[in-house]
Amino acid sequence: MELSxxxxxxxxxRHYNNKKLERKTVEDILKYAIMSPSAKNRQPWYFVVVEDQNKKESIADLLEQKSSDEVKMTCNVMRECSTLVLVFADIEDMIMDVVSVGASIENMILRARDLDVASLWIGFILKIEEELKKEFNLNKRLVSCIALGYTDHFPSKRPRKTLFEVSEWH
Ligand SMILES: Cc1cc2nc3c(=O)[nH]c(=O)nc-3n(C[C@H](O)[C@H](O)[C@H](O)COP(=O)(O)O)c2cc1C
Known part of the structure; x- marks a missing residue:
């Protein structure tokens, strides 16, 4: 597909079918993630790939226990998708390193779409940062989680503010 x-x-x-992602597809997506620019080329990202259904469910269950109802839909996505990518970061400079990891996530979800793989960027996962750091024995900050999988239906476009509302020119 053209980049545009x-x-x-x-x-x-937020709805996935049963088809599982092959390991080589996930590796391909992550290879694009690590091509991203990063502040001082620190490449502060670290990806934990969770494919195991029981593990995905226990992460979703834990998140659901600690959350209000608005998070339920996201927990179901975590159970239903093929693969969860937990995105951690080594933070030296909070803004620079988090922005860098955000760039890698954007590359990830764009490459996914290029391969007809659906995704959901999950921020609610931060509610269980401490539990996940312990579970995977990582002394890093959790930044986000990305659900990946196949879907029968890509939803229609969500609305956006106009360029006029979000920019000024001098
Ligand atoms: C940092 C970040 C965190 C997000 N966290 C969640 C989340 O936890 N659950 C969810 O359903 N969507 C989450 N989203 C997806 C947004 O709701 C979505 O991008 C937005 O509504 C625009 O829709 P679109 O991505 O289809 O254009 C998140 C997106 C970003 C960038």
């Missing part, structure tokens, strides 16, 4: 088409067609997907 990939950007236009990417969506947050």
């Amino acid at each position: 088409t990939v950007i236009e067609e990417r969506r947050s997907v």
Whole structure:
């Protein structure tokens, strides 16, 4: 796909089918993630890939226990998707390193769309940062979680503010 088409067609997907992602597809997506620019080329990202259904469910259950009802839909996505990528960071400079990891996540979800793989960027996961650091024995900050999988239906476009509302020119 053209880059412009990939950007236009990417969506947050909250319904997945049963088809599993192959390991080589996940590796391909992560290879694009690590091509991202990063402050001082620190490459502060670290990805934990969770494919095991029981593990995905126990992460989703834990998140659901600690959350209000608005998080339930996200927990179901975590159970339903093929693969969860937990995104951690080594933080030396909070803004620079988190922005760098954000760039790697954007590359990840764009490459996914390019391969017809659906994704959801999950921020609610931060509610269980301490538990996940302990579970995976990592002394890093949790930044986000990305659900990946196949879908029968990419939803329609969500609305955006106009360029006029979010920019000024001098
Ligand atoms: C940092 C970040 C955190 C997000 N966290 C969640 C989340 O926890 N659950 C969820 O359903 N969507 C989450 N989203 C997806 C947004 O809701 C979505 O991007 C937005 O509504 C626009 O829709 P679109 O991605 O389809 O264009 C998150 C997106 C970003 C960038």
